[in-house]
Amino acid sequence: MNAELPARLQVLVYGLVCVLLIPFVFPTWWMVTSSVKPVSAIFAFPPELIPTTLDWSSYGQVFKLQPFAQQYWNSAYIAFIVTMATMLISSMAGYAFARIRFPGADAIFAAVLLAMLVPSEVTIVPLFQMFLKLGMINTHWPLILVPIFGAPSVFATFVMRQFFIALPVELEEAARVDGLGRVMIFRKIALPLARPALASVAIFTFLHSWNLYLEPIVYLSKPDRFTLPQALTQFTDAYGGPMWNIQLAAATLTALPVLIVFIIAQKQFVEGLANTGLKG
Amino acid sequence: MAVARVPSSEPYAARAAKRFWTAARRDNLVGYLFIAPQLIGLVIFVLVPLALVFWFSLHEWNVLANTFTYTGTQNYALLLADPSLMPVLLATFIFSVGLVVFNLGLALLLAVLLNQKLAGTTLLRTLFFSPVVVSLVAWTIVWGFLLQKNGGINAMLGAVGLEGPNWLRTPATAMLSVIVVQVIKNVGLNMVLFLAALQGVPKELYEAARIDGAPRFKQFRRITLPLISPTILLTSIITIAGSLHVFAQIAVLTQGGPGMSTTVLVYYLYQQTFQFHRFGYGSTLSILLFLIVCGLTLAQWQMRKRLVFHER
Numbered sequence: 001m002n003a004e005l006p007a008r009l010q011v012l013v014y015g016l017v018c019v020l021l022i023p024f025v026f027p028t029w030w031m032v033t034s035s036v037k038p039v040s041a042i043f044a045f046p047p048e049l050i051p052t053t054l055d056w057s058s059y060g061q062v063f064k065l066q067p068f069a070q071q072y073w074n075s076a077y078i079a080f081i082v083t084m085a086t087m088l089i090s091s092m093a094g095y096a097f098a099r100i101r102f103p104g105a106d107a108i109f110a111a112v113l114l115a116m117l118v119p120s121e122v123t124i125v126p127l128f129q130m131f132l133k134l135g136m137i138n139t140h141w142p143l144i145l146v147p148i149f150g151a152p153s154v155f156a157t158f159v160m161r162q163f164f165i166a167l168p169v170e171l172e173e174a175a176r177v178d179g180l181g182r183v184m185i186f187r188k189i190a191l192p193l194a195r196p197a198l199a200s201v202a203i204f205t206f207l208h209s210w211n212l213y214l215e216p217i218v219y220l221s222k223p224d225r226f227t228l229p230q231a232l233t234q235f236t237d238a239y240g241g242p243m244w245n246i247q248l249a250a251a252t253l254t255a256l257p258v259l260i261v262f263i264i265a266q267k268q269f270v271e272g273l274a275n276t277g278l279k280g
Numbered sequence: 281m282a283v284a285r286v287p288s289s290e291p292y293a294a295r296a297a298k299r300f301w302t303a304a305r306r307d308n309l310v311g312y313l314f315i316a317p318q319l320i321g322l323v324i325f326v327l328v329p330l331a332l333v334f335w336f337s338l339h340e341w342n343v344l345a346n347t348f349t350y351t352g353t354q355n356y357a358l359l360l361a362d363p364s365l366m367p368v369l370l371a372t373f374i375f376s377v378g379l380v381v382f383n384l385g386l387a388l389l390l391a392v393l394l395n396q397k398l399a400g401t402t403l404l405r406t407l408f409f410s411p412v413v414v415s416l417v418a419w420t421i422v423w424g425f426l427l428q429k430n431g432g433i434n435a436m437l438g439a440v441g442l443e444g445p446n447w448l449r450t451p452a453t454a455m456l457s458v459i460v461v462q463v464i465k466n467v468g469l470n471m472v473l474f475l476a477a478l479q480g481v482p483k484e485l486y487e488a489a490r491i492d493g494a495p496r497f498k499q500f501r502r503i504t505l506p507l508i509s510p511t512i513l514l515t516s517i518i519t520i521a522g523s524l525h526v527f528a529q530i531a532v533l534t535q536g537g538p539g540m541s542t543t544v545l546v547y548y549l550y551q552q553t554f555q556f557h558r559f560g561y562g563s564t565l566s567i568l569l570f571l572i573v574c575g576l577t578l579a580q581w582q583m584r585k586r587l588v589f590h591e592r
Contacts, residue, residue, distance in 0.1 A: 010398070017393050017404060020386075023464050024408050030432055031422040043428075047435040093318040100311035108315065115326045117573055119525060121546045122566045125553055126332035127325065149321025157318055182310045211416040213528035214546075218554055229417035233532060244425050251418035262413040266406045269413065274472040 028255070035059070035249040042245055058249040066231050067224045068250065075228040075254075078143050079209040085148045086156050086205045087198055094160025095186055099172070109161070116154045120146065121214065128218060142219045143212060143227065152208050156201040163197035164190065200272035210258065228254045330570075336563035343557045355564040367540040368548045371455070375544050376523040378459040383519050384512065387467050391474030392500070405475070409468035416465070420532040423461045424448070427533070451541040454534050458542055462529055466522070470515045477511035478504065517580050524573060545569055 034042050038055040041048055062068050096102070097109045131142045147153065167190070175185050191198075216230040223234065232254060235246040262269050340351045359365060390408055394401050411419060426432040427447040434444035447457045481504060489499045505512075527546050530536060536543035536551065543551075549569065553562025 010396070013393055013396055013398065017390075017398075020390065020393075021404070021407055023460075024411055024468075027419065027422045027426060027464075028410065028414060030426060031418070034425065043430050043435075045430075045435050046439055047432055089317045089321070092314040096311040096314035100307055100314070102308040102311035105311065108319070112315075112318065112322060115322050117577055118326055118330055119521075119546075119569060119573060121525065121527070121549060122570045122573075123326060123329035123333060125336060125559055125563050125566055126329040128554075129332070129336075129559075130329070145321075146325055149318070149325040151326070153318065154322070182307055186314075207413065211528075213417055213531070214550065217531075218550075229415065229528065232415075232417050232421055242421075242424070247421050248425065251415070251421045254415045255418040258413050258415065259410065262410065263406065266409070270405065270409055270472055273412065273469060274476060 028259070031248050031255070032252050035245060035252045037245065039245050042248075058245040059253075061243075061246045062235070062250045062253065065246065066226075066234055066250075068231060068253075070224050071226045071228055071231040072253070074140065074225065075210060078140055078227065079206050081144055082147050082209040083202050083205045085144075086153045087201055089148065090153055090156035090160045090201055091191060091194060091198060092186075093157040094162075095164050095190055097157070097161045098164035098167075099169070099190070100182070112154055113158065116151050116158070118151065120150055123150075124214070124218060131219065136219075138220055138222050138225055140225070143209070143215055146215065147205070147209055147212070152205060156205060159201055159204075160194065160197055163194055167193060196272070199268055203269055203272045207258075333563045333566045333570075336560055337567050339560045339563075341558075341560035341563075343559055351560075355561050358561060359564050359568065364540060364543070364548065368543050368545055371540065371542055372524070372544040374455055375459060375526060375542075376520060378455070379462055379523045379526075380516055380519050382459060383463045383467050383470060384516060386463060387470035387474050387515065388512075390467070390471045391478055392504075394471070394475060395478045405472070408471055411465045412468045414465070416528050417532060419465050420461060420529050423457075424533050427457055448534050449538055451538050454538055454542050458526075458529055458533055461533065462523075462526060466519075470519065473511055473515055474508065477508040481507045513580075513584055520576060520580075521573070524569070524576075545572070 033049070033051050035058055036054050036056060037044075037048065037051045038053060039058075041051065041053070093112075097105060097112075127142065127146060128137075131137055134141075136142060171189055171193070172185050175189050180188070211229060212227065213229045216227045220226055220230065223231070226234070228250075232247060232250050233242075235243045235250060237243055337355055338350060338352055340347070340349050340354065394404055394408075398404075428434075429446040429449075433447070437444040445453050447453045485503050485507075486499055489503060494502070524544075525546060526544055527550065530542055530544060530547045531550075534542045536547050545565065546569065549562055549565040552558045552565060
């Protein structure tokens, strides 16, 4: 399989790859280009692969029809808090499960892993009631608290534990001989070494929070509280039909920043997510 | 404290305290403190709700009339008699199986292609992976736009003289569309896992096979597949688990339609609970979902022993 392919086969492989690439790349291209086409041109036949006239008005509409800047901020700050808190909680728990042989460690770890089996959809009815009782409907608390403590964070803890188990213990033992306490060893030695695993956890957690859809539509009903995925579907005309050019402009604004960060740091992204997958 | 009142005994008490807080005990305390946030959070946000959802499923709960009455297993009887149950389970099954087969097949194909010595593999890998980081709903909206009756896909089909169906409004193609949209979105993840696995296969094995004159396809079947079988199992577990969560794609693309052809269990659960306000029945559906997940996990655990050729 790894041998150099004969030239004819190589052309064939390239051709096949290019055809397969179309559904992966074209939608993003179509989203960006359609968002700057005049409404009359977005369903034009034959389709305009490259827009002939640029019309930026749909971007203005995005901010006029919805409090889109506020919604953008909501998504961004929620994802940020969830990511930070998950990194903290999962690195601590992962380290403890990997390194500290406290009584019951294995049993507790098994129980924690079992919790990963509970899909968040299973618990959404009682969670909704809990947050209703606490007066937290139409606040962002459910979108912050549930991921930080639910299945995504357990998964993060698992990733961190696997990383710490594979980490050589000698450095920590040396520090221990020097009289450093456990907490300091964790902060000064283990945590800095865990940067690749933390990056994986951060990317995974951020994307999870950024994509959350069921929870926002269950908990939030005021437009200025909405998060982006929920806001994107709100650009509809009087009959409930989507206003495509505006939806696509909003979708572009949502997708493009993450896509750009991804292209800059693609190695970290691909390997980071692959690592969590491999160990998950 | 007692120590302060009897100063003479202070060194002794301090020594006793020190003996209680031995290094090992302090270590254990740190361990418990480190897992405490995760553990307490799990109890509040997963375990208690799980117990509650079972409790709720034994009740008739009308939110609008504000009544909550114990009805025992009535909701479960309702569930079994629900004419929508079979269509919903069927849609869930078709979606999951379609997703896993299509996703793993494509991921493996892409990984094998990108594993050849080609120029620009990194760029290609990045491009195939890129939908993974595109916001899920944004991705779904673009595909919804492309799949309209007069959308981009039918326009391109029209350019070569074909007439495409109304993809999302035709029962036969709606489910297919939802599956394809989801596969393209996430197949990059499995592709990367397969690539890593392929690169882990010792090259000597292929050389030996070549010397024996084994054709490429046979090499793939006899060497590659068995050696990457742990990865195949892993990716299928992740993909099956993920397939049960599908919600946003259905909500944005088809709203469960046409008819009930794309109403998967999670979407049905959402409809019953939050659109029709049947919280008790919604809880029963949650229990059903939970049982399915548990059953699948057990089955996969069993399969792991039988199917996987070797485990690292």
